[in-house]
Amino acid sequence: MSQNRITGKVYVVGDNVDTDQIIPAKHLVYDTHSPEERKLYGKYAMSGVPEEKSGLPEGGVKFIKEGTFESEFPIIVGGKNFGCGSSREHAPLALQVAGVKAVVAQTYARIFYRNSVDGGFLKPLESVENIFKSFSTGDHVEIDLDANKITNKTSGKSFELRPLGDAADIINAGGLFAYARKIGMIKSKAEANV
Amino acid sequence: MGMTITEKILAGHSGKDRVVPGENVWIDVDVLMTHDVTGPGTISIFRKEFGKDARIWDRNKVVVIPDHYIFTEDQHAKRNVVFLRDFVKDQQIENFYDVGTPDYKGVCHVALPEEGYTRPGDVLFGTDSHTCTAGAFGEFATGIGNTDAAFILGTGKLWVKVPQTMRFVFNGKMPDYLMAKDLILRIIGDIGVDGASYAAMEFAGEAVYSLNIEERMTLCNMVIEAGGKNGIIAPDNETEKYVKARTNKPYKPVQNDPDAEFASELKYDTAKIVPLVAKPHSPENVEAAERLSDVKVDRVYIGSCTGGKLTDFKAAAKILNGRKTAVDTFIVPATTDVEKGLEKEKIGSKTLLQIFKEAGTRIGHASCGACLGGPEDTFGRINGEEICVSTTNRNFPGRMGSKKGQVYLASPLTAAATALTGKITDPRKFLA
Numbered sequence: 001m002s003q004n005r006i007t008g009k010v011y012v013v014g015d016n017v018d019t020d021q022i023i024p025a026k027h028l029v030y031d032t033h034s035p036e037e038r039k040l041y042g043k044y045a046m047s048g049v050p051e052e053k054s055g056l057p058e059g060g061v062k063f064i065k066e067g068t069f070e071s072e073f074p075i076i077v078g079g080k081n082f083g084c085g086s087s088r089e090h091a092p093l094a095l096q097v098a099g100v101k102a103v104v105a106q107t108y109a110r111i112f113y114r115n116s117v118d119g120g121f122l123k124p125l126e127s128v129e130n131i132f133k134s135f136s137t138g139d140h141v142e143i144d145l146d147a148n149k150i151t152n153k154t155s156g157k158s159f160e161l162r163p164l165g166d167a168a169d170i171i172n173a174g175g176l177f178a179y180a181r182k183i184g185m186i187k188s189k190a191e192a193n194v
Numbered sequence: 195m196g197m198t199i200t201e202k203i204l205a206g207h208s209g210k211d212r213v214v215p216g217e218n219v220w221i222d223v224d225v226l227m228t229h230d231v232t233g234p235g236t237i238s239i240f241r242k243e244f245g246k247d248a249r250i251w252d253r254n255k256v257v258v259i260p261d262h263y264i265f266t267e268d269q270h271a272k273r274n275v276v277f278l279r280d281f282v283k284d285q286q287i288e289n290f291y292d293v294g295t296p297d298y299k300g301v302c303h304v305a306l307p308e309e310g311y312t313r314p315g316d317v318l319f320g321t322d323s324h325t326c327t328a329g330a331f332g333e334f335a336t337g338i339g340n341t342d343a344a345f346i347l348g349t350g351k352l353w354v355k356v357p358q359t360m361r362f363v364f365n366g367k368m369p370d371y372l373m374a375k376d377l378i379l380r381i382i383g384d385i386g387v388d389g390a391s392y393a394a395m396e397f398a399g400e401a402v403y404s405l406n407i408e409e410r411m412t413l414c415n416m417v418i419e420a421g422g423k424n425g426i427i428a429p430d431n432e433t434e435k436y437v438k439a440r441t442n443k444p445y446k447p448v449q450n451d452p453d454a455e456f457a458s459e460l461k462y463d464t465a466k467i468v469p470l471v472a473k474p475h476s477p478e479n480v481e482a483a484e485r486l487s488d489v490k491v492d493r494v495y496i497g498s499c500t501g502g503k504l505t506d507f508k509a510a511a512k513i514l515n516g517r518k519t520a521v522d523t524f525i526v527p528a529t530t531d532v533e534k535g536l537e538k539e540k541i542g543s544k545t546l547l548q549i550f551k552e553a554g555t556r557i558g559h560a561s562c563g564a565c566l567g568g569p570e571d572t573f574g575r576i577n578g579e580e581i582c583v584s585t586t587n588r589n590f591p592g593r594m595g596s597k598k599g600q601v602y603l604a605s606p607l608t609a610a611a612t613a614l615t616g617k618i619t620d621p622r623k624f625l626a
C-alpha cells in the first residue's frame with residue numbers, strides 16, 4: 001500500500017476532545033522509554049473520553065478492548081479544537097502507541113498539532129468542514145494524502161482535507177530532529193555518536 | 195506597516211528586521227522551563243537524539259521546577275523527581291527548586307516571576323501549556339511538548355510560526371467585585387475555546403493597566419483556554435518595578451509600533467461585566483454567577499497558577515473574614531512564597547491564615563494540588579461525583595480527578611462567596 005494512503009476502521013469523537021480525555025493525567029507517570037511501561041500509554045489512550053461520547057454516534061465503544069494495548073481503530077475522526085488542554089506530548093504518543101496513524105479534525109489546539117508533527121507521532125489532518133457527524137465508529141475509511149481527501153467507504157461519501165502546508169516537510173522527514181538533520185542544522189546521529 | 199509586540203520580539207530573536215504573521219522563523223530562546231511531569235520525557239529525548247554525553251546549550255538558561263505531583267506516595271510520580279535530580283546534577287544546572295529542600299517553590303508559572311526569570315522582551319518556552327502566563331511581563335512565552343523542549347536543550351533554538359495578534363481592550367475602571375478571572379472568562383465566553391487558535395492575545399485598556407502583575411498573569415494564563423498561542427500585555431512601570439526587584443539581568447522592553455496591525459480588536463465597557471462562572475465541562479460555558487444561584491455545590495477549591503496567588507487569597511479572605519464556610523473549602527497556595535504570605539498579609543489584625551482557619555477551610559501545601567487531578571491521594575482531588583467551584587483554569591471532564599465530578603470555574607471572590615452559602619453566589623452579596 002502506498003505511504004500516502006491510510007485505511008482502516010474509524011473511531012469517531014466530537015468537538016473539543018482535550019488531552020485529559022486522550023490520556024488522563026494520572027497515567028502520565030509511566031516512563032515513555034521503557035518498552036513495558038510505554039505500552040500502558042496505549043492501554044489507556046482515549047480512556048478519559050466520557051462514556052456517551054466514546055465512539056459516536058452511539059457512544060459506549062471502547063477504544064482499547066479490555067486486556068489489550070492496541071486499538072482496532074487506526075484512524076480517529078473528530079470535530080473542532082482536537083487536543084486542547086495541556087502541553088503533554090503523552091497525548092499524541094499514547095495515540096501512536098495505540099496504533100493510530102492519522103487524526104482528522106476541523107481544527108487542532110496548536111500544541112497538540114505541533115507535538116504530533118515535531119515528534120513524528122501521527123498525521124494531524126485538517127478537514128475543510130466539520131465532518132465527524134458523517135462518520136460512524138467502525139466505518140471503513142480511506143485517507144488519500146495525494147488527493148487531500150478522506151472517504152467513508154461504508155457510506156461512499158468523500159470529504160476534502162487541507163493540504164499539510166509548511167508542516168509537510170517535517171512530517172515527511174519523520175519529525176523535528178530528522179528534519180533538522182536533513183537541513184544540516186544539527187549533526188547526524190553518526191557524528192553525534194548516538 | 196508596523197509590528198505588534200509579539201512580532202517585534204520574534205523578529206528580534208530571529209535576527210530579522212521584520213516578520214509577518216504566518217511566517218515560520220527560527221528563534222533564539224532566553225529561558226527554557228520544565229517540570230516533573232514533562233521533564234523526564236524531555237531529558238530522555240535529549241539524550242537519545244544528542245547522545246548520552248551531550249551537554250545542554252546553556253546551563254544558565256534552563257530552569258527546572260518540580261510542582262505537579264509532589265505530596266503523593268505514588269512511586270512513579272516520585273521517580274520523576276529523582277530523574278530530574280540526576281539530570282540537573284549531571285548538567286550542573288543551578289536553577290533547580292528541589293522538593294523537600296528550602297529551595298522548593300511550587301507551581302512553575304508563579305515561581306518563574308518570583309525568581310526573576312520573566313523579563314520584558316524575552317522569549318520563554320516551557321513544557322507546560324500555561325507557560326503563556328508570563329506574557330503578563332510583555333514577553334513571548336508559550337508552551338511546547340517534550341520533543342521541542344529537547345531540541346531547545348541541545349540547540350537553544352526553535353521554529354515558530356509568527357502568530358497574528360488579536361487585541362482585547364477593557365475600557366473604564368475595574369469595579370471591586372470583578373477580578374481578572376471575570377475578564378478572561380468574558381472573552382472566552384464570547385470567542386469560544388478555539389476563538390484565538392494559533393493567535394497572540396493582547397490585553398489593553400485602563401482596567402487592564404490598573405491590575406497588579408498577579409492579576410495580569412491570570413489574564414495571560416488562560417489564553418490557552420481560548421486556543422491562543424501567547425498572551426501579551428505591554429510592559430509599564432508596574433511591570434518594571436516587579437521585575438527589577440527580582441533580577442538584575444538586562445532586558446529590553448518592547449512596545450507596539452504606532453501603526454501595528456491587529457487581526458481584530460474587541461472592546462469592553464468593564465463596568466458592564468458581572469462576576470462570571472464557567473459551567474462544566476468547558477471554559478466557554480460562561481454564565482453570570484447571579485443566574486446560577488440555585489446550583490448547590492459540595493466543595494470549593496482556591497488554588498493553582500491562575501487562582502492561587504497572594505492577590506487571589508487576599509480577595510478570598512476579604513469575603514471569608516469573620517464568617518464560616520458552609521462546604522468543604524480547600525486552600526492551596528501556588529508557591530512557598532505565597533504560603534509565607536498567608537502568614538504575613540493581614541486584614542485588620544488577622545493574618546490571611548487566621549481568617550482561613552477560623553472560616554473552617556482546609557489548607558494544603560504549595561503545589562499544583564488537585565488542579566489536574568493527579569494521583570488519587572492528592573489534596574482536594576475530586577474522587578467521586580462532587581460539584582466543585584474552583585479558581586483553576588480548566589473544567590474538562592475528569593480534569594480535577596473523577597470524570598463524574600463537575601467543576602465550575604470562578605474568581606476567588608466568587609469562589610469564597612460560594613463557600614459561605616454552599617450555592618453559587620455572586621460576591622457582590624458580601625461586598626456591600
Ligand code: SF4
Nearest residue numbers: 301498499562565566
Ligand atoms: S496549577 Fe494547574 S494549570 Fe497551573 S501548572 Fe499546575 S496543573 Fe497546570
